[in-house]
Amino acid sequence: MAKIAIVYFSANGHTEQLAHAIADGIKSQAGTEPMLHPILPSDITNGRWKNDSIVASLQQADTIVFGTPTYMGGYSAQFKSFIDGCSSIWYSQGWKDKLAAGFTHSLGLSGDKLNTLTSLMVNALQHGMVWVGNSVMTNSNSPEGLNRLTSYTGLMAQSNMDQPNIGPGDRQTAVLFGERIAQATLRWSK
Ligand SMILES: Cc1cc2nc3c(=O)[nH]c(=O)nc-3n(C[C@H](O)[C@H](O)[C@H](O)COP(=O)(O)O)c2cc1C
Numbered sequence: 001m002a003k004i005a006i007v008y009f010s011a012n013g014h015t016e017q018l019a020h021a022i023a024d025g026i027k028s029q030a031g032t033e034p035m036l037h038p039i040l041p042s043d044i045t046n047g048r049w050k051n052d053s054i055v056a057s058l059q060q061a062d063t064i065v066f067g068t069p070t071y072m073g074g075y076s077a078q079f080k081s082f083i084d085g086c087s088s089i090w091y092s093q094g095w096k097d098k099l100a101a102g103f104t105h106s107l108g109l110s111g112d113k114l115n116t117l118t119s120l121m122v123n124a125l126q127h128g129m130v131w132v133g134n135s136v137m138t139n140s141n142s143p144e145g146l147n148r149l150t151s152y153t154g155l156m157a158q159s160n161m162d163q164p165n166i167g168p169g170d171r172q173t174a175v176l177f178g179e180r181i182a183q184a185t186l187r188w189s190k
Contacts, residue, residue, distance in 0.1 A: 002032045002185045005058050008067030009039040009079040014105045014159050015069050017166045018174045022065060022103065022155070025178020032182040035061065039082045049078075049085035058086075063099040063185045064129070066120045070104050073112030074119055083123055096128030099188055101181050103155035103174070105166070117154040132184045136176045143167040146176070 004026050010016035016038065023034035035057055043051045058064055068079035075083065089095055102120035104113050121131050134155050138147040148169050149156040155177045157170035166174075 002062045002182075002189050003035060003060055004032055004063040004065065004181060004185055005035045005037055005061035006065045006067065007037040007039065007054070007058065007082065008103075009076050009082070010067075010069065010105075011076070011078075013164065014157070014166055015067050015103075017171070018103055018105055018155065018157055019065075019067055021166075021171045021174035022067075022178035022181070025175040025180075026182045027178075028175075029179055029182035029186070031186055034178070039078055041078060044078060044081045047077075047081055049081040055086065055089070059094060061098065062189050063101070063132075063181060064095065064124075065101045065103070065181060066124070067103040067105075068116060068120070070106035070111050070113045070116045073115050075116060090127055093128050095124075098127075098129050099132050099181070099185055100124035100127075100129035101132040101134075101154060101177070103157070103177070105157045105159065107158065107161065109149070109158055111158065113149075113156045113158075114151070114153065117151065117156070121153060130188070132181055134173075134177050135180050136173050140169075143169055145169045147173050 026034040
């Protein structure tokens with residue numbers, strides 16, 4: 001069974017809903033299993049994240065999917081503390097040749113989310129990982145539209161202040177993104 005870790009931070013639940021939708025897409029593909037790992041503020045001390053059991057689980061994974069809300073046009077600080085907390089893995093290239101993918105959620109239609117996805121991708125490439133983009137074809141920019149924000153570097157989603165839940169198009173795009181990640185994992189681990 002190929003293991004796909006989804007590691008994410010979410011303060012208000014939207015990024016977490018995306019993580020679960022991606023997991024649903026992964027579960028729909030026989031032979032792959034998702035592992036959800038929220039980044040918890042209680043694991044951050046003096047600005048640095050540490051959780052040995054999550055690090056061990058990520059080491060077991062064939063693929064790691066990274067998710068964070070976009071804050072000030074980039075990572076949330078909580079997610080960056082996780083990224084920096086894993087920098088020692090870079091020395092030994094412990095994640096080399098795992099697949100990687102990324103997703104982000106924000107309030108603005110743009111919100112500069114591309115910068116967040118690009119940063120996630122650069123981190124993965126520094127680790128020697130192989131980046132999987134989002135291949136879901138856009139079909140409409142309505143709330144029901146697939147890949148309505150037309151992002152191919154990774155998954156982008158957006159909700160307004162008064163929307164506690166992600167919209168149907170963003171949710172379905174996340175499910176399809178999860179399916180693609182699972183299919184890519186199965187091919188890569190052959
Ligand atoms: C400190 C901070 C900075 C933010 N910066 C941005 C931003 O640059 N662009 C944007 O569209 N939304 C921005 N937002 C809104 C967040 O992206 C939004 O609250 C988040 O995606 C909600 O995700 P969550 O429910 O998973 O916590 C910001 C929010 C906070 C708290």
